Amino acid sequence: MSRPVDDSLDPLERERSHLASSRAALRAMREDVESLDIRDVTANWVNAEVLTRQIDDRIKALADLSDTPLFFGRLDYLHAPGAEEAEGAEGERFYIGRRHVHDADGDPMVIDWRAPVSQPFYRASKKDPMDIALRRRFGYTGGDLTAYEDEHLSDPAEAARTSKLLQQEIERPRVGPMRDIVATIQPEQDEIVRSGLGGTVCVQGGPGTGKTAVGLHRVAYLLYAHRERLARTGTLVIGPNRSFLHYIEQVLPALGELTVRQATVDDLVAQVEVRGTDDAAAAVIKGDARMAEVLRRAVYAHVTMPSEAVVVVRGSRRWRVPAYEVEEIVRELLDRGIRYGAAREALPQRIAHAVLVQMERSGEAPDDRVQDAVARNAAVKAAVKAIWPPVDPAKLVLRLLSDAEFLAEHADGVLDEAEQRAILWAKPARSVKSAKWSAADAVLIDEASDLVTRTPSLGHVVLDEAQDLSPMQYRAVGRRCTTGSATVLGDLAQGTTPWATRSWEEALTHLGKPDGVIEELTAGFRVPTDVITYASRLLPSIAPGLTPVASIRDNPGFFEIRTVEKAAEVASACEESLRHEGSVGLIAADARVPVLAEALKAAGLEYLAPGEETTRRVRLTLVPASLAKGLEYDYVVLDEPGAVVEGEPDERTGLRRLYVALTRAVSGLIVAHTGALPLQLA
Template identity: 25%
Template sequence: MEMNRAYEEEQARLKETMEEISQQIEGIGDRYYGDNFVEQLLDAKREEDRNRLGLLLAEPYFGRLDFMEEQTDKTLPLYIGKRGMEDSKTGEPYIIDWRAPVASLFYTFTGGEEPVVYEAPEGPVGGEVLLKRNLSVRKQALERVVDSYVRGGDNLSLTDEFLLYRLGEKKDNRLRDIVSTIQAEQDRIIRAPRLTALIIQGAAGSGKTTVALHRLAYLLYQYQDQVRPERMVIFAPNTMFLDYISGVLPELGVGDVRQTTFADWVIDLLDRPKLLEKDMAEGKQWFSVGNARNEQFELSPGRCKGSLVFKDKLDQFIARYEADYLPGQDFEAWSGKVLPAADIAAWFRVEYRHYPLAPRRERLTARMNRWLEMELNQIGDPKIRKERSKTSKQRMRAYVKRLGELDALQLYRQLFDTLAADLGDGVNIPVAVVEQTRRDLKKSIVRQEDLAPLAWLHLAFHGTPAQKLDHVVLDEAQDVPPLQIEVLKVCMNEASFTILGDLAQGIHAYRGIQRWEEFTALFSPDRRSYHELRQSYRSTMEIIEFANTILPFTDTLLPPAQPVFRSGEPVRIRELTEGEDRISYIRNFIAVNEQDGMATIAVIARTEEDSAALCQALLNQGVEASLISEGQRGYSGGISVVPVYLTKGLEFDAVLLLDVDAERYTAAPQDAKLLYVGSTRALHRLELVYQGEASPLTEGGSQLVKASLRENT
């Protein structure tokens, strides 16, 4: 009866809201297409309001909080949405933007009758929460009303009911916002101070990527006079992942934030479009069967060239190069006309000392050309002036050529030639790394691990971009070297980072980090903050508990993920006998899950070669499957065939993991991380199949499945 009354109350409020939004849209007026600059600015503001109200019309709000401020007896029903709106008649808030200070109570209040406090710009504001209500409005229709708290009521933790309702929805080919279900631990991260490096260890499915995107939206709202979206960057692991997350910020009303990969960012910085053209599929060998075992990751090229030890080598090289850059001889423009080396050095090392080397070179060249021009102007005879002009210009070109062009790639080659010459003389870079890199560079091969050093050299010699960055998001940061963060720090006025990842998913350990301390050491204690998100919202309890049995093999010492109480089917681990037809089995898995309403289905193979052959076989059988491959720029949903190392960051309703045998998935940490990644992609159903001997990584999961089956029977 109470819920019926609540539903009727919210229906009436929704109708009133639709009318208010429609009236405000009608009152905006027509577009302006003239040339008046002021009118153009006003029109842009009106268009922004029109778009905001149009989005509100489809889904105006998702929550209600009845709040009574202390020392008052008036209860304010606060409706909270993705965007705010004022009442057209009174100017009072009609819908509260989720990023507003008072809206934080909707996320942090978990029950009880004690007074609550939120931080407003004018200081702390206290009061009492009388009602917390979750609302689901889709396409102007009220779908669900859940009271998660009623003062004086039973309050049986119905917040979980609404969360489970959201989590149980089928997924499409895009990541969605979580603004209606942000949890208290996530809200603390989202609203953390701007000038802080947040380092977030998040279990698979903990929502860390979505939290980082919501944090961007919050920073733009809270610090709108200090940050701009065009001065923010999201770095993702690959372009397909960028496509997958592309809809979240626009849905939150945020535009103009650059979303890119570090490789593309460096390519733009160096203005070398074909920089990685001869990369020959960097890192692919690490994902082949039998290659991710007992590797000396500390000595791998990626670990070495992304380390702070290598940064020291770069800085030493830069200092020596700058010290030796200027020729020590006088410049003789023509016979008898000399510009002393001391004057050149004074211009270069004193007057222009505050500039990076490349701008100093340009200024020195311009200064010397001006000197030449003045000396030539003092020659009265046109014929002599012409001859000496020709001579001096030739000598000037030769002088400038001796200075060098300061190209990062050429300097990088020179660095490794220097390291090769110094090997055995206190150089603590492994010989194999130096020699392999020299061979690569002679063939113009630049690998992912070379990008941060190249960027460091370029910035040191050319200076940082004129437009500094306000905030950087680094996703899948366990695969990022420390030097990459140092590169980005020098491109900012003040360090403001959201760094997130999961060490258990560190499948690029040959160029990433082993422990988060490698990053915390890069920031002063008062400007960094470490957080752990252990709650996993993506998968069912059964899937998370199975994945937790793999976690100890990853050698990360991470605690197990904590599943939300969303029970589903047991994980299936099945042996395929020699007589069974593999393709028929896969087709049946796909058909059953499609029939059960699973919108996104992944068939995960061990390698890229396996995936390509499997996808072609399914296509030949009439299955509309899509192959996800290296370098792919989009994810279309539906049925996907994908190598396990490319699944990271994605999620699917149902997952079939193939070839989980003792040969392809050993007990080594890297194999464990790959299987952990593959297993945690599933939202609702997970099945693993093998032939011959099962992987030792599944032993704990098999026992868990058997115990679960015994309990159910």
């Protein structure tokens, strides 16, 4: 907003003065919330507890992070936003930051980056200035404002140019967890971030295109634009593993959003303890969407048509509902396609209604209380138990995987005999608790549970690294957003499971969102040119037809292929990388991790495991290749590419795993190898 300025100060000092004033105003906002007295406005302890929690969340959201810029940009409008353009009309000035800050009079000092008035900061250009006279970007060291850079968008005499501060922020070294990109969102990313709540968006993005950040910032934007609705329905971010979730967990809190839940797919379907594993063949079949039909048949096979009438005794009267009439009720419930459990609950009421019709015909005037009493009658309960018995989802799946005849009956025409044999347990379990359930089995139980009782739906779900999900896992996620929307993020070239996604159209169909819009990000902001060019040699083998990522960075990055003879030389490469600023990741085939751990210890190099970066300030992480997906390090030492490929069940999956490992570097990559490189990289 327009404010008086002290012309005695130079521009940088004026901006520092505004930063200091804004921090003071944020502090005052926080103190106002902390001083709230709710003793006289709460009716009971429940209301007090809820209100106290809301106040605590608000206090946390107003935290002033000392090493995080309160604002990162400024927009000078030619005219007041929303006002009619008139000659001599004065524009306004807005500082763009991570959250809204106002002064004691309620006037804004910093505008939330998600507000409509902030949009030109990301979208305005020389071709379309969007009524912006000047866009100013700020440079920071820690929390101190140290530089600024101006673009006069409405001045035809000034040529368009690349922002150096923007480039520096994109390439800035990092240590610890992932940070937000709110100061560097690009126009094509902003378009996805600000897409509406009603539609599902699928983002295909290669390494370094910022797809994960785009998904997280979209959640933050939707919470800003639809806060009341999403407060009721909830939001969820789903990642591939715990290490990944630890890596991204600070992004939304840094933007002031504290209520978004994070989980893995395994967390969502955790109704049984997973203690077993499947071989690849069994896992592929269990993850196939055809299993949904097998489960549906098995669940509804419990329904049997009545062979006897239902006789209800009330006082001296006996009311008889013939078997054919009960069968009509059962068939009508089956034809409606409602959940098994809901239909089972409706059946006694339907039978009771048939009894009430007879009562009315005989001259009685029964009301709803009579119908409820009839529905609870012992004869009606016995009939419902015989016709529509309860189903335990875990016991049902246990029987399918243990009983060859039961499986054959319900998989007939869906799975062939070889596929049925592949998923049958060699040693049938005696009970649900003693069974060695696999992760794929847990998804089957979740599917069966939804057939019995509808899974509650959230308002919005973000699904990251989606390319590795099976069709049945997509269905499990889709059940969590049947009445909401989703943001699906992934890269087909990085699929490393035997059931990896073949096309996003197919994935969206399994998710239950066939009308979802597919967007593609191809501009690489994080991976250096030389690194992404080298990794892209693998694309013809792993994802033919996929557009390679084009790095737009000025800095080509450091890249070296190095022949080594022993693990100690790999440790030396890590030591070299640690001389630079930023984080270092040593990525290796899972089987090589123990050997390299010993080499690092012998070299006196302290290291972390993936996910521990949030708890300790150690710059070196030893990363098994199976956990590298989604992570980033300033410098990467990749050990023995051939071993990464050989560690997978087939060459294509191995090359995809290698593609992931090669593209984790932000500033530099050393490929260290003793054995031969894969032919695609030789």
